[in-house]
Amino acid sequence: MKKAVIFIPIAALVMMASLQGHAQPGPLEAGENIAVVSTQYGKVRGYIDDGIYAFKGIPYAKADRFMPPQAPDKWDGVRQTTIFGPQVMQGNAQTWKGQGDVNFGLQFNIEAMDEKESFVLNVWSKGINDDKKRPVWVWIHGGGFAGGSANQLPFFNGRTLAEKGDIVVVSVNHRLNLLGYIDLRGLGGKYSDSVNLGQQDLVAALQWVHDNIENFGGDPGTVTINGQSGGGGKVNTLLAMPSAVGLFHRAIIQSGSLTFDMKGEDSKAFGLAFAAALGVTPENPEKLNDYSYDELIDAGELASNILGPKGSGSMGRYIPTVDGKYLPQNPMSDPLSEFSKDIEILVGTNLNEFTYSDRAIITPKSMEEVKLKLSVKYGSENADKIINLYQKAYPEDDQPQHILTFDSHVRAGAIKQAISKFEQGGSAVYTYLFTWQSPVNDGSLGAAHGMELPFMFNNIAMARTLTGGGTDAYELADKVSSAWINFVKTGNPNSENLPEWGPYNPEDGATMIFDNDCKVLNNHDTALIKFVSSFPVPLFGSR
Secondary structure, eight states: OOOOOOOOOHHHHHHHHHHTTOOOOOOEEOOTTSSEEEETTEEEEOEEETTEEEEEEEEOOBOOTTSOOBOOOOOSSEEEOBSOOOBOSOOSGGGOOSOOHHHHHHOOOOOOBOSSSOOEEEEEESOSSSOOOEEEEEEEOOSTTTSOOTTSSGGGOOHHHHHHHOOEEEEEOOOOHHHHHOOOGGGOGGGTTOSSHHHHHHHHHHHHHHHHGGGGTEEEEEEEEEEETHHHHHHHHHTTOGGGTTSOSEEEEESOOOOOOOOHHHHHHHHHHHHHHTTOOTTOGGGGGGSOHHHHHHHHHHHHHHHOSTTOOBTBSOSOOOOSSSOOSOTTSSSOOGGGTTOEEEEEEESSBOGGGOGGGTSOOOHHHHHHHHHHHHOHHHHHHHHHHHHHHOTTOOOTTHHHHOOOHHHHHHHHHHHHHHHHTSSOEEEEEEOOOBOHHHHSSBSBTTTTHHHHTTOGGGOHHHHOOOHHHHHHHHHHHHHHHHHHHHSOOOOTTSOOOOOOOTTTOEEEEESSSOEEEESTTHHHHHHHHTSOOOTTOOO
């Protein structure tokens, strides 16, 4: 009996190999006359990675300590830009030292730090100097307002998105923590504009994109800014900054729709207390340059101890502040800034978000155990209601421990932002919820904070420790990245491999659920989020 011969089209084989992450990369080209592009400040040389042009560590600005950014110095000849520049000064938060499922999953890059040389950005593009106007996507990293970098995670590499979507990908470093977000206006003189410096850096980077991206194959008239976590908060802040008007046209906020206390009088008082801790006054402000970064941080901690928690906000004292000039209002205030009215927005969160601080998801729990834990915190009657509301919102979820770890706080912020955007009566807003559960380490992280990142970057092969690298992860990444690419190109995230996804409005509350089975649900968790949000909970919603 003859064996049947099955013929599989070559294209199908290629796709299967790609999904499994086994596709062999193509050649890499680098050399003196390869990938050379002119900028306003001089020529840069990158390299070609399997057909995609890559430029890393391009200077977009310079700045003295605590001063607003200025245009970078011009250079002669061709500047080599083939490796990532240093990250900005920060603590060890982004190295996540020690063992743990989070550390294993995210695999943070440990980078050199520099105060002067870290005003850099990176670019990936399918073509250069070709007069094609590709949509531009600018990635703003997370890490709160205190840490992180454009290269903090391996899967922040923009090559895959640039290739798949034929878009220009840009990622950027900017000042953080005390160097980026302290308010020194109280010192007067040359420090009168020393506020929101990290945000001013981002505006400078966007200005560089506007002025230079055409030579990298990009369209300065079609720019999308996108950030996750603290990066989402920075995107929200840019939406309310007059100096950023016209430099971007769409915005994506991932797990970053949080309200911060940004009162200018408090931030100015803290800045003066910080200066006083160093012996700096309006009469001798130049002394600020005499101290090391660590000494500055120590002075900031001393000032915090003296002033107490007032005005510190939920993310500490180093956050954007309403200064009346660079930031006229809180970005999450109602009504939203008029600057954002014509900006299309995509906003969403993850189902479990901060499982990092509550490891209940690690070990499966019975419904009795779940009810007991909820009863201790909320009372037995409220525990029953939370369980019932969760089961109505997610009737297919048969894992009781998920009831202890679903996020209500960040999701509530995203819904609030979507409603405010709808009520503004301008461009559309789309919402999503990422619910895919990672199988790695016994499902300990679930759909945790940042789990969606390798999916929208379409870089599952670089995130196997976080996602497991199974076929389902590759298939979902194709859907999520397609939605991001289409939004960057058109302001509409709909794609052929997703169900019809309409703009958000409070009446039907359309939310795209990203999971193995992607679907649109309508106000499915409104009652759940409203009820749980009525209780005082920590910032990250650990229960």
